[in-house]
Amino acid sequence: MQSWPITVDDVRGAHKMLSGVARVTPMEGSRHLSSLVGSPVHLKCENLQRTGSFKLRGAYVRIAGLSPVERAAGVVAASAGNHAQGVALAASLLGVRSTVFMPLAAPLPKVAATREYGAEVRLHGMNVDEALGAARDFAETTGAVVIHPFDHPDVVTGQGTVGLEILEQCPEVRTIVAGVGGGGLLAGIAAAVKPLRPDVRVVGVQAAGAAAYPPSLAAGRPVGLESFSTMADGIMVGRPGDVPFAVINALADGVCTVSEESLSRALLLCLERMKLVVEPAGASPIAALLQDPGVAEGPVVAVLSGGNVDPLLLQRVLRHGMAAAGRYLSLRLLLSDRPGALAALLGVFFRADANVLDVAHVRTAPELGVAEAEVDLHLETKGPDHCAAVVSELREAGYTVLRQS
Secondary structure (H helix, E strand, O other): OOOOOOOHHHHHHHHHHOOOOOOOOOEEEOHHHHHHHOOOEEEEEHHHOHHHEOHHHHHHHHHHOOOHHHHHHOEEEEOOOHHHHHHHHHHHHOOOOEEEEEOOOOOHHHHHHHHHOOOEEEEOOOOHHHHHHHHHHHHHHHOOEEOOOOOOHHHHHHHOHHHHHHHHHOOOOOEEEEEOOOOHHHHHHHHHHOOOOOOOEEEEEEEHHHOOHHHHHHHOOOOOOOOOOOOOHHHOOOOOOHHHHHHHHHHOOOEEEEOHHHHHHHHHHHHHHHOOOOOOOOOHHHHHHHHOHHHOOOOEEEEEOEOOOOHHHHHHHHHHHHHHOOOEEEEEEEEEOOOOHHHHHHHHHHHOOOEEEEEEEEOOOOOOOOOEEEEEEEEEOOOHHHHHHHHHHHHHOOOEEEEEO
């Protein structure tokens, strides 16, 4: 007997319901990733979906399934971004009043977008858990229906339409890789794909700093994390949902983890090589392929689940990604404190074709000799080999490198 609550027919019904509502997002090839993995890699671009992520799919199916009485009472949700926008647009399309509680620190562009899609936004609490508590209190006092971001069969069914589209767009697929937070997307894909194509591997990816699924799968039940943190806020969930966990435990082929460095490198790769704006959570499948090219048997479809990244976070993550890719070099050097010494040092970087971003020149410190100075520099380089060449040229020129990173 089937032990999970969603069937392929459920997902097919959701796909018909979403016709004209959710876009059939494009599938793009990646020569760079294909070369790295050794077989074709395709990108399912849910970052180009309406509202910028797959969340519209599940939110619409859930709200469309409400009774007339429930619709009249309105819906309420809690989210820092993607789910908020998905609920707001879905409710507006269905003529349902929506209220969304967002943390006080939610990025301003996401707050503005949620309002523009038609929701009443209320800022509450320091995180999504506190906002969710306020949303539940609101539901108790008003009768509004709480639209959970992942822990409901209708939501998982809606997300599963991504899996049906993948099979239609790339019938030769052998592995599907998708990011995992609470598990709604991965569970939906597995429920749609596995009964039709049991030969296709369905693999989840979590940030190592917020990975609740590996211990939960080992225990055979959802296990909450005591603490969790990652730049990938779209998959930063401390406990798997009961509904998606049942599906993933029964059907998925595993969940791997990726480092923050891999996430930032993946986001940088999406921008530089693929010309796609993807949030860290959406880039997690790319991070998995970069970190371990053998994680997937090709042809591979990587689901870019969202592109709603705050510009300030994007700036920080890109800086982090360039550092992780060896594109930045930080140095501390000992220098003679004499006229022209700094100019001579900068000449070395000119000859090495390294771009100096900033310089801090310290001439008075207890540990320095009378005729010594320290210089901290940040350079833009062309990669790890170039970094090594710059350091080698400095040492050949007689400079003492105190620290490099």
